[in-house]
Amino acid sequence: MAESRNCGEGSVMVSALFLAFCLASASSTAQVPLLMWSSKSLPTLASPPAGHITSMEELSAYLTPAFGSGSHTVLLFLQDKLSKDDFTRFGGVFGNKQESAFRNLEAALQSSSSVTFPALEWREESAIPTLLQEKLGVSPLLVDAETLSHLSLNTSVNNLLLFNLPYCSNSTKPCKEVLSDNDQVIGKVLSLLKAKDVSYTAIYTGLQPSQVISEPSVLNQQVGRTLLQAPGADVRPPIMFNSSGGPCIMLWAQSLLISLSSSPEWIDLAAETPTLSGSMCNSTNSMLMLNFVNYTLSFTMSQRFYPVSARNWFTLDSVQLRVKSTGQTGSFIGSRGIYAPAEYSFRCQSVTSFRDALLIPSNQNATQWRVNFVDFQIQGFGLSNGTNFSYASDCAGFFSAGIWMGLITSLLMLLIFVYGLHMIMQLNTMDRFDDPKGPSISVPQSD
Ligand SMILES: *[C@@H]1O[C@H](CO)[C@@H](O)[C@H](O)[C@H]1NC(C)=O
Ligand SMILES: *[C@@H]1O[C@H](CO)[C@@H](O)[C@H](O)[C@H]1NC(C)=O
Ligand SMILES: *[C@@H]1O[C@H](CO)[C@@H](O)[C@H](O)[C@H]1NC(C)=O
Ligand SMILES: *[C@@H]1O[C@H](CO)[C@@H](O)[C@H](O)[C@H]1NC(C)=O
Numbered sequence: 485m486a487e488s489r490n491c492g493e494g495s496v497m498v499s500a501l502f503l504a505f506c507l508a509s510a511s512s513t514a515q516v517p518l519l520m521w522s523s524k525s526l527p528t529l530a531s532p533p534a535g536h537i538t539s540m541e542e543l544s545a546y547l548t549p550a551f552g553s554g555s556h557t558v559l560l561f562l563q564d565k566l567s568k569d570d571f572t573r574f575g576g577v578f579g580n581k582q583e584s585a586f587r588n589l590e591a592a593l594q595s596s597s598s599v600t601f602p603a604l605e606w607r608e609e610s611a612i613p614t615l616l617q618e619k620l621g622v623s624p625l626l627v628d629a630e631t632l633s634h635l636s637l638n639t640s641v642n643n644l645l646l647f648n649l650p651y652c653s654n655s656t657k658p659c660k661e662v663l664s665d666n667d668q669v670i671g672k673v674l675s676l677l678k679a680k681d682v683s684y685t686a687i688y689t690g691l692q693p694s695q696v697i698s699e700p701s702v703l704n705q706q707v708g709r710t711l712l713q714a715p716g717a718d719v720r721p722p723i724m725f726n727s728s729g730g731p732c733i734m735l736w737a738q739s740l741l742i743s744l745s746s747s748p749e750w751i752d753l754a755a756e757t758p759t760l761s762g763s764m765c766n767s768t769n770s771m772l773m774l775n776f777v778n779y780t781l782s783f784t785m786s787q788r789f790y791p792v793s794a795r796n797w798f799t800l801d802s803v804q805l806r807v808k809s810t811g812q813t814g815s816f817i818g819s820r821g822i823y824a825p826a827e828y829s830f831r832c833q834s835v836t837s838f839r840d841a842l843l844i845p846s847n848q849n850a851t852q853w854r855v856n857f858v859d860f861q862i863q864g865f866g867l868s869n870g871t872n873f874s875y876a877s878d879c880a881g882f883f884s885a886g887i888w889m890g891l892i893t894s895l896l897m898l899l900i901f902v903y904g905l906h907m908i909m910q911l912n913t914m915d916r917f918d919d920p921k922g923p924s925i926s927v928p929q930s931d
């Protein structure tokens with residue numbers, strides 16, 4: 485028995501194809517498939533785009549010409565429940581048609597003029613019988629295969645014959661057997677009509693969907709690999725200054741914390757959206773000026789060629805903070821610690837002016853103040869039209885202070901150990917020992 489492949493539940497069998505199918509059918513509430521075939525010819529149906537859900541109005545518009553002139557005998561095979569999934573699960577896959585539960589149906593669809601509505605909007609149980617009743621102007625006549633054989637149809641008037649077919653949801657029989665039995669019924673009815681030489685139009689659909697796709701769970705779950713990196717949506721875009729040629733300076737920071745006294749009260753400027761008036765950039769210098777309501781924060785960068793490394797490097801020369809209410813300006817020098825190749829961006833988890841300081845206070849006011857930029861990335865050159873940062877040069881070198889301390893301590897201990905080993909190996913055994921049994925060493929005493 486195939487397991488239930490509900491799109492909503494986390495199915496194990498997530499093949500790409502199945503996922504595509506789920507996504508295609510995820511846009512509306514409930515839907516049932518509708519298959520229609522006729523011994524006469526049916527109007528052609530422009531093939532709908534994949535995933536399109538046919539509305540009742542569209543079906544009605546299609547049926548009007550189909551049941552237009554003359555009299556029609558319409559067979560409505562109405563199964564208690566039906567979904568597209570039933571065809572994929574029990575239709576016999578990969579060309580293995582012997583196993584299909586729908587052999588008579590498939591034969592009928594192929595041998596006559598047919599149309600398929602893979603996803604028909606489902607509103608209520610009686611929608612399709614009511615629609616057909618409206619179109620044909622007759623009440624449905626509930627029959628089964630036995631009574632049909634005794635029934636004499638007046639083909640000069642419209643007839644609507646309704647066949648109710650069970651579904652497997654509360655039967656003890658396996659689903660495939662139930663559907664296969666239904667298919668036998670369809671085959672029998674069709675051959676009866678053929679024998680009577682009655683031309684007919686047949687419709688096979690469900691009274692209701694066999695699987696109601698639970699929308700919210702599909703739409704709320706991010707499908708695919710995005711799960712581990714979840715936040716996605718609320719990442720702020722970087723601050724971008726455009727000159728005439730295109731984007732020219734970009735800055736991104738999780739938070740731009742400033743503190744104007746030694747109290748631990750931090751103000752996060754990144755929560756505000758600044759204006760960029762006063763910013764400028766050319767090929768050698770760029771300045772990004774962020775004008776907040778009460779503060780102005782500016783970053784001055786320059787790039788030049790360093791012959792030793794034979795390439796251009798940019799440095800963040802200074803960061804200036806101006807308090808608008810008092811007019812005080814504090815500036816910090818960054819050029820000693822904040823640099824990267826000119827075509828790269830500079831990134832640092834934490835740029836501070838107080839602990840592991842990359843920014844050095846350079847005037848009296850700045851010594852009282854503290855700044856802390858968290859998850860900071862800046863690029864002032866070489867953006868060349870892109871709206872993305874270039875490759876980031878990170879401030880955390882591979883050999884951090886901790887690693888150096890560990891390395892030096894281990895080396896020192898190794899040195900002591902080697903020295904000790906060396907000393908031990910220097911010890912020699914004596915080539916003669918005093919033998920206690922032998923004659924004792926006598927020192928002749930002579931005058
Ligand atoms: C079929 O119906 C038409 C219209 O109601 C009627 O005139 C005709 O006699 C009926 N034919 C038979 C065989 O009952
Ligand atoms: C199947 O179950 C539904 C309710 O769950 C019930 O109304 C219906 O009569 C049942 N059908 C059969 C054949 O037992
Ligand atoms: C800068 O340019 C980029 C792309 O060219 C654009 O997406 C962005 O909105 C512009 N920013 C401003 C402030 O004009
Ligand atoms: C870039 O701007 C700086 C500061 O305004 C200026 O000193 C420098 O000459 C400019 N360089 C170029 C190439 O325009």
Ligand SMILES: *[C@@H]1O[C@H](CO)[C@@H](O)[C@H](O)[C@H]1NC(C)=O
Pocket residue numbers: 756777778
């Ligand atoms: C700007 O300063 C004023 C006065 O100190 C204060 O009331 C206001 O909240 C500040 N605005 C922001 C966005 O910090």
Ligand SMILES: *[C@@H]1O[C@H](CO)[C@@H](O)[C@H](O)[C@H]1NC(C)=O
Pocket residue numbers: 812813814847848849
């Ligand atoms: C520092 O602040 C004082 C006021 O407290 C101000 O007069 C002075 O100009 C400031 N220094 C600089 C370099 O901005």
Ligand SMILES: *[C@@H]1O[C@H](CO)[C@@H](O)[C@H](O)[C@H]1NC(C)=O
Pocket residue numbers: 730868869
């Ligand atoms: C920037 O993009 C525009 C249009 O997308 C293009 O015409 C221009 O050549 C690009 N400039 C650079 C430097 O790539």
Ligand SMILES: *[C@@H]1O[C@H](CO)[C@@H](O)[C@H](O)[C@H]1NC(C)=O
Pocket residue numbers: 870871872
């Ligand atoms: C910028 O990054 C986004 C997302 O990472 C990517 O889709 C886009 O193609 C990139 N643009 C360029 C010009 O590299």
